[in-house]
Amino acid sequence: MPFFAPLNPPVAAWPGQRVWIVGASSGIGAETARLLARRGARLALSGRRAETLDALASELATATGSEVRSLPCDITDAQAVAAGARTLCEAWGDIDLVLVAAGIYDALRPQEFHEGDLPAVRHTLDTNLLGAYHVLAAVLPGFRHRGRGHLAFVSSVAGYNGLPQALAYAPSKAALNNLCEGLYLELQPLGIAVTRICPGFVDTPLIAGGHFPTPALQTPQAAARAIVLGLERGDFEIHFPRYFTSLLKVLQWLPRRLYFFLLRQVTRP
Ligand SMILES: NC(=O)c1ccc[n+]([C@@H]2O[C@H](COP(=O)([O-])OP(=O)(O)OC[C@H]3O[C@@H](n4cnc5c(N)ncnc54)[C@H](OP(=O)(O)O)[C@@H]3O)[C@@H](O)[C@H]2O)c1
Structure with a gap:
């Protein structure tokens, strides 16, 4: 593969693509489903809220055909x-793309952390991290057998650096970011694409009511457009909005003394 070639095969056309979105009942997953339905993909929408998914599926099927x-x-x-x-x-014979958008956020605070918070930590890790492994176990044997398939995980910039008020969420996303890199190294030579998606703040139910600043807040529609564009380009990492996420990437390289100092300035109540 030429060094500057796209890291994944670009998705050239959506009509007929068989896409499973896990975490499609609201927010980023739901908006990506709307966009892909308009582009003609065949979609399966998963999440826990059956009625919400039923309503969205019939709305999109009616609106787009x-x-x-x-x-x-x-x-x-x-x-x-x-x-x-x-x-x-x-039903489909195969799955072309699995987009894992399912995730939950906790607002655990270190000063107040106690034993009673452990179930919330477990639930966050079960959903945000182990859930990804459940998807892998379910689809990888088929992908490996056929030497094709695409795994895309909605992770977060929260996994780039340690963050206050996200003591389970941020580590779950840091692990997911790392998992995506390992998967890419192992699976890309087998013909299986792996994409990591790291949004900045997106205005969805996940962060509604949070008591923290949300700079560079995006709409879920903008998030969906960035995700679909990144898949069409064949990116390994889709991160947005770039002016914000690129800054966070730079913070990863700072000495921790400087990072802690800067973060305290922006997260101070
Ligand atoms: N909003 C942000 O600022 C932001 C920033 C960076 C990354 N993200 C990530 O983006 C992804 C989507 O979040 P969102 O912002 O769109 O929030 P959201 O509207 O709350 O969507 C979360 C989705 O995850 C699903 N989900 C949660 N637990 C699940 C479970 N146990 N099994 C199956 N599905 C489950 C929810 O469906 P049910 O409730 O029906 O199960 C829902 O469809 C998450 O991974 C989140 O971490 C969000």
Whole structure:
């Protein structure tokens, strides 16, 4: 592969692409589903809220004429995720792209951390991190067998650096960021694409009511456009908005003394 070639095969055309979005009932996943339905992809929408998914699937199918099915499942339940993948492979023959957008945010605070917070930590890691492994276990055998397929994980810039008020969320995303790199190294030579998606702040239910600054806040529609564009370019990492996320990338390289000093200036109540 030439050194400056796209790291993944660019998605040239969406019509007929079989896309499974896990975490499609609201926010970034739902808006990406709207955009991909308009582009003609065949979609399966997963999440825990069956009624919301049913309503979205029938709204999108009616509005766009695309095939959109509701496939409720909880990403923390490995068997349910495997059953979802089986259902899709039986119906579609294969899955071209799995977009994992499912995620939850906690606002755990170190000063107040106690034993009672551990279930929230477990739930965050089960959803944001182990959920990704459940998807891998469900779809990778088929992808490997066929030597094709695309895994895209919505992670976060929160995984770039340590953050206050995100004691389970940020480590879950740091691990997911790392997992995507390992997966890319292992799977790309087998013909399987891996994409890491790191949004900045996006105005969705996930961060609603949070008591923290949200600089460079994006709409979920803008997030969906950036994700689809990045997939079309064949990016390994899709991060946006670039002026904000690039700054956070620079912060990764700063001595921690300087990083802690700067972060205290911007997160001070
Ligand atoms: N909003 C931001 O500022 C921001 C920034 C960076 C990264 N992100 C990431 O973007 C992704 C999407 O979040 P969002 O902002 O769009 O928030 P959102 O509107 O709350 O969407 C979260 C999605 O995850 C699904 N989900 C949660 N737990 C699940 C489970 N156990 N099983 C299956 N699905 C589950 C939810 O569906 P159900 O409730 O129906 O299960 C929902 O569809 C998350 O991974 C988040 O970490 C968000």
